[in-house]
Every structure is written in C-alpha cells, then in structure tokens.
Amino acid sequence: MSDIRVKICGLRSLSDMAAVVSSRASYAGMVFFPKSPRHLSLEQARVLAFAAPPGLAKVALTVDAEDAMLDELVDQIPLDLLQLHGHETPARVAEVKARYGLPVMKAIGVADEADLAGLMEYSLAADQLLIDAKPPNGAEVPGGNGLAFDWRLLVGRKWLKPWMLAGGLTPENLAEALRLTGARQVDVSSGVESAVGVKDPQRIAAFVKAAQS
Numbered sequence: 001m002s003d004i005r006v007k008i009c010g011l012r013s014l015s016d017m018a019a020v021v022s023s024r025a026s027y028a029g030m031v032f033f034p035k036s037p038r039h040l041s042l043e044q045a046r047v048l049a050f051a052a053p054p055g056l057a058k059v060a061l062t063v064d065a066e067d068a069m070l071d072e073l074v075d076q077i078p079l080d081l082l083q084l085h086g087h088e089t090p091a092r093v094a095e096v097k098a099r100y101g102l103p104v105m106k107a108i109g110v111a112d113e114a115d116l117a118g119l120m121e122y123s124l125a126a127d128q129l130l131i132d133a134k135p136p137n138g139a140e141v142p143g144g145n146g147l148a149f150d151w152r153l154l155v156g157r158k159w160l161k162p163w164m165l166a167g168g169l170t171p172e173n174l175a176e177a178l179r180l181t182g183a184r185q186v187d188v189s190s191g192v193e194s195a196v197g198v199k200d201p202q203r204i205a206a207f208v209k210a211a212q213s
C-alpha cells in the first residue's frame, strides 16, 4: 500500500462525509463560492466539519475572499487548511496565513509551461500548492471542472513545499497521473461524482483505492 494522500473536494452532505471517512481519504474539501454547484452555507459546513473524525483534515476553499468572509469561516468552522483558489497574490497568501494562523494551500491553474513560472514564488508564501487545470476562458468557476492538463509538464519538477495534483482525475486515470507526475497527494471532485455536484460513494472508494495500489 502506498502513502498517497487524497483530498475529496466539494462535499455537500453527511452521506458524502461518511463516504470520505470510510474511504480513508486524508482531506475533506468544502467549497465556499456561491457560483459553484458545491457551494455550502456556513451552517451546512459546520454540520459537516463537526462530523469529521480526528485525522481527517477539513479544508475550506474560497475564491478571492475578503477578510470578512474568512473571519466568519475561521470563527465558526473547525478548519485545518485554507485553500485559496482565486487570483490571490503571494503577498495575500502570506497575509492570510499570518492573520488566521492556519496552513494555506494556494491553487495554481496550469494549461501550459508558462503557467508554472509563478509556482516557485507561491511556494515561498504557501504551506502547500494545488496544481490544477486552468479553467477554460469564460468558465463560471475556477475549479471543479473535471478538466485535466498535460501531466507531462510536471515531469522532473520539484517545489519547495508539498503539492497536490488536481484536475480531471478519476479512479480510471489516477494510476497514470501518479506514474507520470510522481505526485504524493491528489485532489478530486468531478471524477468521483455521478452528476455535477453529486458525490458517488463507490467512486470515492475506488479513487482512494487506486491511490493506494
């Protein structure tokens, strides 16, 4: 069994949380972005977060959030990691990290080699990086689109901080993605859904199993 850590993103219900717990994933992601089909209210997120067992990291995902919103999330929800999935600068990443005293993961969208240029600077400011597919032009949401990028772009690359691979991963393609990129952490949303925003417990289990084999 390998020690690949898995984040299941976009949980919406207690049954999603139960599926994530029984799969033995390492991170449970909650989306706070009203345009997303996976958006949660504070109250919904509190219920999910309090149902998470110790050892399962609770991740709050925001997009260019102001302090007022982050203040509310951090005050009301027990969180382990803040995922910044917008256009936050390295300086903003450092500011969020200092203000809340929580680890911060910065998501970077990748479509081609040029998109990797900023990663080093972000790796100085953030605790972790999430290397995701860049959303298509005009996309309503900057993540959770089920799109993959060319994993060969990551071959032989190293960053200063732990990183996760994301974007279009599925139980079916995960082994190949791990083989090519050498990722030790992976993140998935659409690939473990039966319809947009609807998590499928069997696909969650299959994804984590694929990460462990």
Ligand SMILES: O=C(O)c1ccccc1NCC(=O)[C@H](O)[C@H](O)COP(=O)(O)O
Pocket (backbone or CB within 6 Å): 009, 010, 029, 031, 033, 036, 037, 038, 039, 061, 063, 085, 132, 141, 142, 143, 144, 145, 146, 147, 148, 166, 167, 168, 169, 187, 188, 189, 190, 191
């Ligand atoms: O999942 C969303 O709806 C979402 C909305 C706004 C910003 C980010 C979002 N998801 C970010 C994630 O961490 C996803 O898991 C990641 O983009 C991979 O998604 P997918 O390609 O669907 O597996």
